[in-house]
Amino acid sequence: MPYSHLSDHPVHSRNLTIERCSCGAPVSLVKPSRHLAAAPWQCLRCGSVLLASPQRRDGSEFHGGVRRSDFNTIYKSVTPRADVSPSHLSDEDIEQLRNCTKSVELPSHELRQSQRYAVAVPLNVVTLNEKFCVTGAPSLAYSIDISTGGMSLLYPKATEAALYAVEFADGFLNIPPVILRPIRCSRLGSGFAIAGDFVCRVDY
């Protein structure tokens, strides 16, 4: 696991740890990154879900103020799930999607090939704040294009979210959710095109 060395990542520095939930309760989490996949954790006080990583103390995970949650906790309110058959996707489409999302784990300097690949698939998207805490109900969105460094998507409403958690709605694709940091948002038809960089993958 060449990317899991955390020795040169000061996880205890203030700006990389999440010490408080948005409700003010103390939590012990670390902001996820390309080196550190996120997972859903629920604040024991307010029930908010944070997509972050556990802190480690003395070599083991320390779960202060949170319990491990489930992605369904976030997405159960999306009804209906995008009812789109995968048959319109070519094998190449699916392979490109998998390759691009797999690269989320690579350090930026290894992202040599970052050509954009246009592919429209349905997504369930939730907004996150800077603490990686879920801030709203999921929305149905569509991918516009994807590369090894990020993706752009068609989002139904105006938003100024710090981050987005993006789940590929079509379970057939079997692609893990990713977290996206927006760099550009522009009007597109009746919705908004949001382009961003991958932050990390989400394990659940």
Ligand SMILES: [Zn+2]
């Ligand atoms: Zn809370």
